[in-house]
Amino acid sequence: MNNRGGADMPVDTTQIIKRTLARRYRREARFRRMGLFAVVLGLAFLSLLLFSIVSKGYTAFWQTFVLMDVHLDAGVIDPEGTLDQEVMFAADYGGMIKASLRDTFPEVTQRREKRDLYRLVSSGAGFYLREEVLQNPDAIGKTIQIWVPADDDVDMLMKGHFDRDKPEEDRRIKDQQIAWVDRLVDQNRIELRFNTTFFTAGDSREPELAGIWAAVCGSFFTLVITLLLAFTMGVATAVYLEEFTPKNRWTDLIEVNINNLAAVPSIVYGLLGLAVFINFFGLPRSVPLVGGLVLALMTLPTIIIASRAALKSVPPSIRDAALGVGASKTEMVFHHVLPQAMPGMLTGTIIGMAQALGESAPLLMIGMVAFIADAPGGFTDPSTVLPVQIYLWADSPERAFVERTSAAIMILLAFLFSMNGLAVLLRKRFERRW
Amino acid sequence: MNQGSADKTRVDRTARKTVGDFTHPDPRITCRNVSVHYGDKCAVRNVDLDIGRNEVIALIGPSGCGKSSFLRCLNRMNDTIEGCRVSGEFRMDGNDLYDPDMDVVLLRAQVGIVFQKPNPFPKSIFDNVAYGPRIHGLAQTRAGVEEIVETSLKRAGLWEEVKDYLNDPGTSLSGGQQQRLCVARAIAVNPEVVLMDEPCSALDPIATARIEELIDELSELYSIVIVTHSMQQAARVSERTAYFHLGDLIEVGATDEVFTKPQHKLTEDYITGRFG
Numbered sequence A: 001m002n003n004r005g006g007a008d009m010p011v012d013t014t015q016i017i018k019r020t021l022a023r024r025y026r027r028e029a030r031f032r033r034m035g036l037f038a039v040v041l042g043l044a045f046l047s048l049l050l051f052s053i054v055s056k057g058y059t060a061f062w063q064t065f066v067l068m069d070v071h072l073d074a075g076v077i078d079p080e081g082t083l084d085q086e087v088m089f090a091a092d093y094g095g096m097i098k099a100s101l102r103d104t105f106p107e108v109t110q111r112r113e114k115r116d117l118y119r120l121v122s123s124g125a126g127f128y129l130r131e132e133v134l135q136n137p138d139a140i141g142k143t144i145q146i147w148v149p150a151d152d153d154v155d156m157l158m159k160g161h162f163d164r165d166k167p168e169e170d171r172r173i174k175d176q177q178i179a180w181v182d183r184l185v186d187q188n189r190i191e192l193r194f195n196t197t198f199f200t201a202g203d204s205r206e207p208e209l210a211g212i213w214a215a216v217c218g219s220f221f222t223l224v225i226t227l228l229l230a231f232t233m234g235v236a237t238a239v240y241l242e243e244f245t246p247k248n249r250w251t252d253l254i255e256v257n258i259n260n261l262a263a264v265p266s267i268v269y270g271l272l273g274l275a276v277f278i279n280f281f282g283l284p285r286s287v288p289l290v291g292g293l294v295l296a297l298m299t300l301p302t303i304i305i306a307s308r309a310a311l312k313s314v315p316p317s318i319r320d321a322a323l324g325v326g327a328s329k330t331e332m333v334f335h336h337v338l339p340q341a342m343p344g345m346l347t348g349t350i351i352g353m354a355q356a357l358g359e360s361a362p363l364l365m366i367g368m369v370a371f372i373a374d375a376p377g378g379f380t381d382p383s384t385v386l387p388v389q390i391y392l393w394a395d396s397p398e399r400a401f402v403e404r405t406s407a408a409i410m411i412l413l414a415f416l417f418s419m420n421g422l423a424v425l426l427r428k429r430f431e432r433r434w
Numbered sequence B: 001m002n003q004g005s006a007d008k009t010r011v012d013r014t015a016r017k018t019v020g021d022f023t024h025p026d027p028r029i030t031c032r033n034v035s036v037h038y039g040d041k042c043a044v045r046n047v048d049l050d051i052g053r054n055e056v057i058a059l060i061g062p063s064g065c066g067k068s069s070f071l072r073c074l075n076r077m078n079d080t081i082e083g084c085r086v087s088g089e090f091r092m093d094g095n096d097l098y099d100p101d102m103d104v105v106l107l108r109a110q111v112g113i114v115f116q117k118p119n120p121f122p123k124s125i126f127d128n129v130a131y132g133p134r135i136h137g138l139a140q141t142r143a144g145v146e147e148i149v150e151t152s153l154k155r156a157g158l159w160e161e162v163k164d165y166l167n168d169p170g171t172s173l174s175g176g177q178q179q180r181l182c183v184a185r186a187i188a189v190n191p192e193v194v195l196m197d198e199p200c201s202a203l204d205p206i207a208t209a210r211i212e213e214l215i216d217e218l219s220e221l222y223s224i225v226i227v228t229h230s231m232q233q234a235a236r237v238s239e240r241t242a243y244f245h246l247g248d249l250i251e252v253g254a255t256d257e258v259f260t261k262p263q264h265k266l267t268e269d270y271i272t273g274r275f276g
């Protein structure tokens, strides 16, 4: 009855398995190699990207400053001696800087030459001087030493981005100017210092005065609106669709449409925002409020889909358990299902927010691309956002904006990485409980 | 019933009409003409059965015969299953259980259930048991909740093992411990009818004895429906036994009679171990 043990047919299962094993292990090894290859390739591209951005951008965190001896002429700054802030504010500080430059290079007399000389320091140097004077008015009448930012072309020269061997007409800086800079170097009057302006200022036509603070603020206000709207509405929609509606043709239709919305190009949301929020509801242009609304619309489908997937993955036995002890449906959802689904929902939300943070196309449509120098103070102040700022700088001809573009990208990436880190952290926190 | 047969005590193997008296003189729940369908598949077919006040009734039968499906009808847990249709009439104390006006939350608080697969909440052991009393407001103070938790765990025979680990997750317990935790959770809300779906399937004889003791205690006040694969257990704890086969209720009767003098051929085969 049992031919397995028959003498003429020694069926040895172990032998059969052993024969197949070699092949199965080979397949596994192949798969592992492929996986490893994919990971290495991915990492390689990522490091290439990071390397190219960092190597281009890190110099933007330093800025060339020139040490100037400025005579604070009381007759110019505060002619009446009243120390009136308004009078002091309106004084011609640029003129004092120019005078100081002329004193440093007394041989320069011709108008053209003078113009070139003045171009060594930033046109915003006067603001630095004003700041200094307003902070300690005691110095009026004396001669002070002050570090002011150099012009972006000098900055580029100092950082070695200009080729001195090129013919003069092919560079933005003249031979004469190079000679002056070299003299300043010899006198230790020029050096690279940490570029705080980059982190505290808004946009500017002058690269040495431009910073990302206004864009960071704009992004912050925009994302606050986006987060509030998209998270609450997304989670509420997902919970309602997943837990409370019966499965029928209508809910299928809604599901299909939400999935379609997730695939709509983001610029379309910009057009929608322009048509609905600005033209129909008459909200102002270029403000974080509208930007946030548009980005909320854009991220909503992502969050809904991720949240529904998270809800679906909660085991039904937990629901049974809750209902079995007499919990109502709402109690079941809020006490048991939602806490279980939270990590997944948060991950989805943060991915959506990261998407929104990096999004520029729809914001261009609602006018957040305007030149805005001042940091917004609220949700209805005109502002720009980080990716749009990057776009604007990448579009600028000055060589100094190239490194600032890369530096701004670094800041944006830093935000993205920390947001993703936060997602992981939140996940851990919620999961660690059980 | 095949009355024409020469052997009056034996019933034809193919007859699917219930043998024995499915009624109870003092019924708590009456079920008439109950059918359960999953999609097109029929899991329970035209079952009539009464569940008496203060009685323990055992549901036995081969795997897949519809015991769990029938049990879940009694507190409308089948409502949550997609594609599950329940028909027939259920009355508890005269009220229609499937009346649209029926308060399901109240019903499930009154008719507690211990599921076949242990399903503790992914929360602490304490919270697992305290959840029901908390949402129903059975205890006003923390101390009150603690007392309910302690007595429930003691009655389920789990207290000694977990009393120092009440804050550990319920899901970290062993299978048998989880089963008892689920029993404790169910009885913590003082249900008047307790549905138990194989509550001892993963338990050792001592823990089983504890649960059977609990069933005895509970039956003084409440009704208990227990699904079990252990004939001995059915014989030990129940007053009546119902034998299911492929969705049909084949035989109902006093437990000792069903086990000693089964009338239906299928019942006899099952009990004597020739089937199932």
Ligand SMILES: Nc1ncnc2c1ncn2[C@@H]1O[C@H](COP(=O)(O)OP(=O)(O)OP(=O)(O)O)[C@@H](O)[C@H]1O
Residues within 6 Å of the ligand: B038, B041, B042, B043, B062, B063, B064, B065, B066, B067, B068, B069, B070, B081, B116
């Ligand atoms: N959720 C479900 N969806 C579809 N069919 C189901 C579902 N639950 C049970 N069934 C079917 O209903 C029939 C009865 O199942 P039920 O769980 O009631 O059996 P049971 O008697 O409890 O078996 P066991 O002793 O193995 O627990 C089975 O054929 C099963 O395939």
Ligand SMILES: [Mg+2]
Residues within 6 Å of the ligand: B067, B068, B069, B116, B197
């Ligand atoms: Mg079952």
